[in-house]
Amino acid sequence: MGIYKQSVDTHLLPPSSVSSFSTVSLSLSLSPTLGAVFHFVVRSMALCGAKKDGRELKIYENTDELSTDLADYIAELSENSVKERGVFAIALSGGSLISLICKLCEAPYNKTVDWAKWYIFWADERVVAKSHADSNYKLAKDGILSKVPVIPSHVHSINDTVSAEKAAEDYEFVIRQLVRTRVINVSDICDCPKFDLILLGMGPDGHVASLFPGHSVLDEKEQWVTFITDSPKPPPERITFTLPVINSASNVAVVVTGGSKADAVHLVVDDVEPDHPSLPAKLVQPTKGNLVWFLDKAAASKLDGTKFSE
Ligand SMILES: O=C(O)[C@H](O)[C@@H](O)[C@H](O)[C@H](O)COP(=O)(O)O
Numbered sequence: 001m002g003i004y005k006q007s008v009d010t011h012l013l014p015p016s017s018v019s020s021f022s023t024v025s026l027s028l029s030l031s032p033t034l035g036a037v038f039h040f041v042v043r044s045m046a047l048c049g050a051k052k053d054g055r056e057l058k059i060y061e062n063t064d065e066l067s068t069d070l071a072d073y074i075a076e077l078s079e080n081s082v083k084e085r086g087v088f089a090i091a092l093s094g095g096s097l098i099s100l101i102c103k104l105c106e107a108p109y110n111k112t113v114d115w116a117k118w119y120i121f122w123a124d125e126r127v128v129a130k131s132h133a134d135s136n137y138k139l140a141k142d143g144i145l146s147k148v149p150v151i152p153s154h155v156h157s158i159n160d161t162v163s164a165e166k167a168a169e170d171y172e173f174v175i176r177q178l179v180r181t182r183v184i185n186v187s188d189i190c191d192c193p194k195f196d197l198i199l200l201g202m203g204p205d206g207h208v209a210s211l212f213p214g215h216s217v218l219d220e221k222e223q224w225v226t227f228i229t230d231s232p233k234p235p236p237e238r239i240t241f242t243l244p245v246i247n248s249a250s251n252v253a254v255v256v257t258g259g260s261k262a263d264a265v266h267l268v269v270d271d272v273e274p275d276h277p278s279l280p281a282k283l284v285q286p287t288k289g290n291l292v293w294f295l296d297k298a299a300a301s302k303l304d305g306t307k308f309s310e
Contacts, residue, residue, distance in 0.1 A: 094136035210240035
């Protein structure tokens, strides 16, 4: 299934000249701050009919531009969600994502975001003490949560005193209670939680959250949160949202930077044949929600037909 092809030199092509791509509608905007080489958005429409919603692909000259736009994106979703539901339920991941959303601690977001309405979760967590350097909670707390006025009781970290299995079970229980009270919305197609936003990173092997290629947890359909004890990326013990939960979210953003991820980005986004069915990032396809990929130029460098001007 070909999702889209792009062949764009943003220096040379005016937006009108790309409108002839039958499966692509592309808008081009120059960055006001840097007069940037490019900052474009490709909205791809799935060719095979079931899902009309497109995947949005945003590619930035550098991580600084990406972070600025990502902070805007999160702040806007937060505002909309607070307007509509009175709360914003967001799930974070670990890794480089946290440093890429750090602009939220700066002006204007530190003042304009309604932090008291945020309910914070983790799409995956390493099963270590919360004070451990490997803890995704610690990473987010040190990087962001300790710097903005979130309400401590709205920060839902895992139980770090039990086994991975029990931690996953406990976490799902907590989420179920909050779905019941609609702090977390509920999907209208299944009984899954519908997070307002799930933020994911992606590894060079195409993993997202703690869903690794070829792992049996990719097939988990019943549980919302599951556990693994054999993560190829250390540490080995982790809990993770399952695909049904990720794909029930209102919004999912996959944030990927760096050349080491370029091959995986190509395999997933260009939907390369023969199919690579076990690439977890490829299985991130929100049923009704929006999916946005935030890429820097290095991560996007192997996308088919994309030519970047220097
Ligand atoms: O806890 C984790 O390890 C993550 O949640 C994991 O899914 C991460 O997001 C990716 O491995 C990308 O990590 P980097 O952005 O640091 O490469």
